[in-house]
Amino acid sequence: MTTGVPGVVETIEAHGETTLVVDPARIVEACRHLRDEEGFNELVDLSGVDYLGWGAKGVAGYIGTAQGRDLNATGSQGFQRVPDPMPKRFAVVYHLLRVSESPARLRLKAWLDDGEEIDTVLPVWPAADWYEREAYDMYGIVFRGHPNLVRILMPDEWEGFPLRKDYPLGGEPVRFSGER
Amino acid sequence: MAIAKRLPLVSDRPAAKAGLRSERTLWPDRGPGVFEQELESIEDALLITTVEKAVAWAQSNSVWPDTFGLACCAIEMMSIVSSRYDIARFGMERFSSSPRQADLLIVSGRVTHKMAPPLRQVYDQMLEPKWVIAMGACASSGGMFNNYTVLQGVDKIVPVDIHVPGCPPRPEALMEGIVRLHEKIRAGVPPAYEIRGVAE
Amino acid sequence: MTVVPETRIYEGTRIPSPCPTKLVVDPAEHDLADILTVNFGPNHPSTHGVLRLIVDLDGEHVAGIEAVVGYLHTGFEKNMEAKTYWKGITYPERIDYLSFQSNELVFVLAIEKLLALETPEKAVWMRMCLSELSRIHSHLVWLGTSALELGAISMFWYAFRERDLLLDLFEMVTGVRMHTRYFQVGGLAEDIPEGFYDAARAFSRHMPHAVDDYEGILDRNGIWLRRTKGIGLLSAEDALALGQSGPMARASGIDWDLRRNEPYLAYDQVDFEVPVYPNGDVYDRYKVHMDEMRQSARIVAQCVSRLEELRGAPWIADDRKVVLPPREELHTSMESLIHHFKIVTEGYLVPEGEVYVANESARGECGCYLVSDGGPKPWRVKFRAPSFAALQATATCVRGTAVADLVAVAGSLDPVMGDVDR
Numbered sequence: 106m107t108t109g110v111p112g113v114v115e116t117i118e119a120h121g122e123t124t125l126v127v128d129p130a131r132i133v134e135a136c137r138h139l140r141d142e143e144g145f146n147e148l149v150d151l152s153g154v155d156y157l158g159w160g161a162k163g164v165a166g167y168i169g170t171a172q173g174r175d176l177n178a179t180g181s182q183g184f185q186r187v188p189d190p191m192p193k194r195f196a197v198v199y200h201l202l203r204v205s206e207s208p209a210r211l212r213l214k215a216w217l218d219d220g221e222e223i224d225t226v227l228p229v230w231p232a233a234d235w236y237e238r239e240a241y242d243m244y245g246i247v248f249r250g251h252p253n254l255v256r257i258l259m260p261d262e263w264e265g266f267p268l269r270k271d272y273p274l275g276g277e278p279v280r281f282s283g284e285r
Numbered sequence: 286m287a288i289a290k291r292l293p294l295v296s297d298r299p300a301a302k303a304g305l306r307s308e309r310t311l312w313p314d315r316g317p318g319v320f321e322q323e324l325e326s327i328e329d330a331l332l333i334t335t336v337e338k339a340v341a342w343a344q345s346n347s348v349w350p351d352t353f354g355l356a357c358c359a360i361e362m363m364s365i366v367s368s369r370y371d372i373a374r375f376g377m378e379r380f381s382s383s384p385r386q387a388d389l390l391i392v393s394g395r396v397t398h399k400m401a402p403p404l405r406q407v408y409d410q411m412l413e414p415k416w417v418i419a420m421g422a423c424a425s426s427g428g429m430f431n432n433y434t435v436l437q438g439v440d441k442i443v444p445v446d447i448h449v450p451g452c453p454p455r456p457e458a459l460m461e462g463i464v465r466l467h468e469k470i471r472a473g474v475p476p477a478y479e480i481r482g483v484a485e
Numbered sequence: 486m487t488v489v490p491e492t493r494i495y496e497g498t499r500i501p502s503p504c505p506t507k508l509v510v511d512p513a514e515h516d517l518a519d520i521l522t523v524n525f526g527p528n529h530p531s532t533h534g535v536l537r538l539i540v541d542l543d544g545e546h547v548a549g550i551e552a553v554v555g556y557l558h559t560g561f562e563k564n565m566e567a568k569t570y571w572k573g574i575t576y577p578e579r580i581d582y583l584s585f586q587s588n589e590l591v592f593v594l595a596i597e598k599l600l601a602l603e604t605p606e607k608a609v610w611m612r613m614c615l616s617e618l619s620r621i622h623s624h625l626v627w628l629g630t631s632a633l634e635l636g637a638i639s640m641f642w643y644a645f646r647e648r649d650l651l652l653d654l655f656e657m658v659t660g661v662r663m664h665t666r667y668f669q670v671g672g673l674a675e676d677i678p679e680g681f682y683d684a685a686r687a688f689s690r691h692m693p694h695a696v697d698d699y700e701g702i703l704d705r706n707g708i709w710l711r712r713t714k715g716i717g718l719l720s721a722e723d724a725l726a727l728g729q730s731g732p733m734a735r736a737s738g739i740d741w742d743l744r745r746n747e748p749y750l751a752y753d754q755v756d757f758e759v760p761v762y763p764n765g766d767v768y769d770r771y772k773v774h775m776d777e778m779r780q781s782a783r784i785v786a787q788c789v790s791r792l793e794e795l796r797g798a799p800w801i802a803d804d805r806k807v808v809l810p811p812r813e814e815l816h817t818s819m820e821s822l823i824h825h826f827k828i829v830t831e832g833y834l835v836p837e838g839e840v841y842v843a844n845e846s847a848r849g850e851c852g853c854y855l856v857s858d859g860g861p862k863p864w865r866v867k868f869r870a871p872s873f874a875a876l877q878a879t880a881t882c883v884r885g886t887a888v889a890d891l892v893a894v895a896g897s898l899d900p901v902m903g904d905v906d907r
Binding site for chain 2 (some may be wrong): 519526527528529530534535555556557558559560563564575576577579582583585626629641642645648649662663664902903
């Protein structure tokens with residue numbers, strides 16, 4: 106099912122799941138092919154991921170230095186290696202499902218830089234509507250051609266894109282009673 | 286702006302002429318204190334009761350809550366209406382959707398910055414006297430969500446009378462909060478908007 | 486039965502375009518001067534939480550609708566990126582606060598998939614049992630509140646009577662009524678108390694009689710039938726295009742249930758039926774919910790029988806790098822003490838990778854997309870919320886209905902705003 110999909114750059118198989126990395130310029134073509142030829146009739150999820158700072162932070166652990174732990178040190182009890190750097194900052198991830206007698210799941214991934222736009226897949230699956238609005242609201246990823254790309258979860262006049270890694274968690278420092 | 290109001294002194298009261306010597310203290314041990322006993326004996330002797338006391342008794346026996354269920358705490362709030370934790374025995378089963386007809390705003394659930402203006406609008410539309418119970422950890426202080434979107438305590442925008450802790454509080458815990466509110470009303474404690482404003 | 490039905494509820498598609506979630510007033514059908522815009526504000530008596538519907542009415546009929554959400558956006562995903570996995574398990578429960586075990590389960594399953602950790606059989610069956618109880622809980626609250634909105638006020642008390650019995654079971658096992666946080670990575674937090682088996686069996690025997698009671702009140706009630714039959718139609722093609730799953734899809738004729746089609750836990754070892762109804766209206770969604778309650782009670786009974794055989798078996802995996810050691814060992818073993826300390830403070834490390842795990846919650850497919858960078862805290866957690874998808878179908882389902890039916894349709898979509906807004 107992964108052969109013949111237009112725009113596929115890479116295919117990854119891990120944990121029993123198939124991920125197709127797709128060129129963002131051809132995402133609608135790829136989705137249409139998957140819906141019409143391969144029968145993936147349901148878009149289950151569409152999310153954004155921000156990879157800013159991926160692999161930059163050392164993981165403190167059993168054998169650590171002030172800068173963190175070197176995951177590549179022998180006996181470091183960590184997992185095999187420092188994570189591979191990712192090609193671009195943002196990824197738009199589509200989860201597809203084939204609802205039929207032979208069910209199948211598929212993940213599509215499209216890499217974007219900050220400021221790059223991607224076409225909306227709303228013409229292929231109307232379910233993408235609010236998911237793309239959420240990705241825009243949380244990450245600032247612009248979906249070209251979306252009829253109503255406005256904020257959905259945050260108040261309309263909110264500034265900033267909350268789920269980006271450089272956006273602070275916010276909140277208040279906890280005050281203890283007895284302090285003034 | 287301080288909204289503190291000085292509670293009246295014993296000597297201001299006309300009842301001093303009738304023989305009232307003690308001062309009202311709030312919550313000495315959660316039972317009637319000397320003041321209450323003296324007052325009762327004077328009232329029995331004179332065969333009167335204060336209008337305030339009668340009004341407070343009437344108010345506390347039919348506090349109508351407003352349907353302000355936001356999140357998980359709302360489900361536990363709904364369960365106090367159910368037959369096991371029956372709130373109708375307090376005269377409170379009539380949840381009013383219109384704030385104009387509600388006395389009590391039970392803010393149950395996390396209040397986000399987007400929801401804060403509607404909350405304040407509903408509170409403003411309620412007629413005085415009105416009380417607010419902040420139910421649950423999220424309404425009292427933001428709960429486990431100390432982040433960019435959750436209001437860290439609903440007392441930042443509305444004055445709160447009773448905070449009920451829990452995540453979510455058991456129906457019995459909410460009942461205790463409500464019962465304490467009734468005791469407060471009957472003891473003559475003014476609603477929160479008179480004695481304190483909102484938190485900083 | 487084929488998965489996607491061939492019979493059609495209506496021809497073509499009723500999904501509004503260009504924007505599928507916004508029904509715009511058609512000037513050809515309605516005189517724009519007659520339109521009244523009404524705000525079903527975030528605070529309204531229909532107890533689905535803080536949903537705002539901006540409705541354009543032409544007389545009594547809905548000419549345009551838009552759903553505004555976000556009033557309960559709690560920032561779960563960002564908060565969970567700041568907590569270790571162990572501490573983060575408390576968060577997902579509060580997303581879909583009616584079927585809270587499902588969210589917890591899907592998060593824990595995602596972590597276990599990345600860790601490639603096997604859970605003992607007792608944990609698998611107990612997780613299944615609690616998931617089904619959670620489904621019954623969600624359907625009971627749905628039934629109580631939806632019927633209340635349509636005027637069947639007494640249903641609320643009947644449904645909440647059973648709900649309290651069910652929450653007693655949760656309290657017996659976990660100590661708390663809602664938001665139990667009983668699932669851990671590797672299994673369960675604690676062993677199952679002895680009294681649970683009899684109590685759960687008694688509940689599973691009582692539940693079908695309770696459902697009989699509910700159906701006795703509603704099933705052939707003339708007012709209920711007129712308020713729910715033929716209202717809020719959604720065809721199978723539209724349901725798939727809008728990403729529906731769970732009762733929404735099954736009431737439109739799509740024979741899809743993750744428990745049977747893509748089994749997880751031990752659902753392939755229990756007997757149950759999946760109710761599917763063809764008409765795609767509010768009444769069919771109601772019937773799906775009622776039948777699911779019966780089937781869940783059946784599954785609970787089977788789980789309890791299996792769990793009784795597993796008395797004394799371990800309830801959590803033996804992998805000490807991930808699972809806290811038993812407290813007695815902390816006094817005698819240095820390694821246990823160190824591991825306990827590291828797991829609680831730093832957190833256990835989850836290998837790099839990304840997974841998507843879905844389970845069938847009471848509302849549909851609840852999924853967790855977890856991206857890990859090899860550290861103790863998740864890099865990205867995205868919860869696929871079934872109510873988010875269901876609410877997108879509002880504009881399609883309310884085509885041609887009156888204002889009173891709007892409440893019925895919004896109720897039948899079963900949205901939980903915590904799930905929608907996360």
